[in-house]
Amino acid sequence: xxxxxxxxxxxxxxxxxxxxxxxxxxxxxxxxxxxxxxxxxxxxxxxxxxxxxxxxxxxxxxxxxxxxxxxxxxxxxxxxxxxxxxxxxxxxxxxxxxxxxxxxxxxxxxxxxxxxxxxxxxxxxxxxxxxxxxxxxxxxxxxxxxxxxxxxxxxxxxxxxxxxxxxxxxxxxxxxx
Numbered sequence: 001x002x003x004x005x006x007x008x009x010x011x012x013x014x015x016x017x018x019x020x021x022x023x024x025x026x027x028x029x030x031x032x033x034x035x036x037x038x039x040x041x042x043x044x045x046x047x048x049x050x051x052x053x054x055x056x057x058x059x060x061x062x063x064x065x066x067x068x069x070x071x072x073x074x075x076x077x078x079x080x081x082x083x084x085x086x087x088x089x090x091x092x093x094x095x096x097x098x099x100x101x102x103x104x105x106x107x108x109x110x111x112x113x114x115x116x117x118x119x120x121x122x123x124x125x126x127x128x129x130x131x132x133x134x135x136x137x138x139x140x141x142x143x144x145x146x147x148x149x150x151x152x153x154x155x156x157x158x159x160x161x162x163x164x165x166x167x168x169x170x171x172x173x174x175x176x177x
Contacts, residue, residue: 007163010160010163010164012160014064014068014071014072014075014164015064015065015068015071017064017071017075017157017160018060018061018062018063018064018065018071018074018075019061019065020061021057021058021060021061021064021074021075021078021153021157022057022058022059022060022061022062022064022065023061024153025054025055025057025058025061026054026058028054028149029051029054029055029058032047032051032054035135035142041134041135042128042134043128044128046088046091046092046095046143047092047128047142047143049088050085050088050089050092050143050146053081053082053084053085053088053150054085056077056081057078057081057082060074060077060078060081061074061078064078072161072164075157075160075161076157076158076161078153078157079153079154079155079156079157079158079161080154081154082150082151082153082154082157083150083151083154083155085146085150085154086146086147086150086151086154089143089144089146089147089150090147092143092146093141093143093144093147096132096141096143096144
């Protein structure tokens with residue numbers, strides 16, 4: 001099975017992989033914005049952080065499509081950013097499930113001080129908490145799905161690089177594939 005997967009990955013042209021990385025990253029960002037603005041799901045701080053690697057990978061994918069000499073480097077960086085995003089999403093999942101505490105602004109607010117101070121802080125803050133799950137499907141939150149997707153994509157990027165490590169890509173430059 002592993003040999004078959006490596007052989008299958010090695011058949012993909014690097015430009016196609018770069019297009020896939022850019023496209024999937026743009027679709028992921030679009031889904032986040034649609035859930036935010038279309039369905040009113042306000043993102044928390046960790047949700048916003050998870051968008052950054054997708055934006056970076058969208059840009060990297062475009063660079064990989066345009067600059068064929070950089071495509072393998074772009075795929076490696078994209079794999080790294082997918083794994084970083086998976087780690088952030090795993091941390092977010094743990095905060096949501098109350099396995100550990102989140103950032104100070106992500107969890108239960110500071111309840112110290114007088115009632116007037118507390119009311120003033122509440123009224124002046126428009127914070128979405130990271131330790132609540134605003135939406136789930138089959139018991140899994142968006143952060144949970146992001147862990148699985150980004151982990152898989154990061155590993156897939158490195159499997160691709162491994163499976164094509166001896167392949168020469170000069171023909172891609174000549175044919176424009």
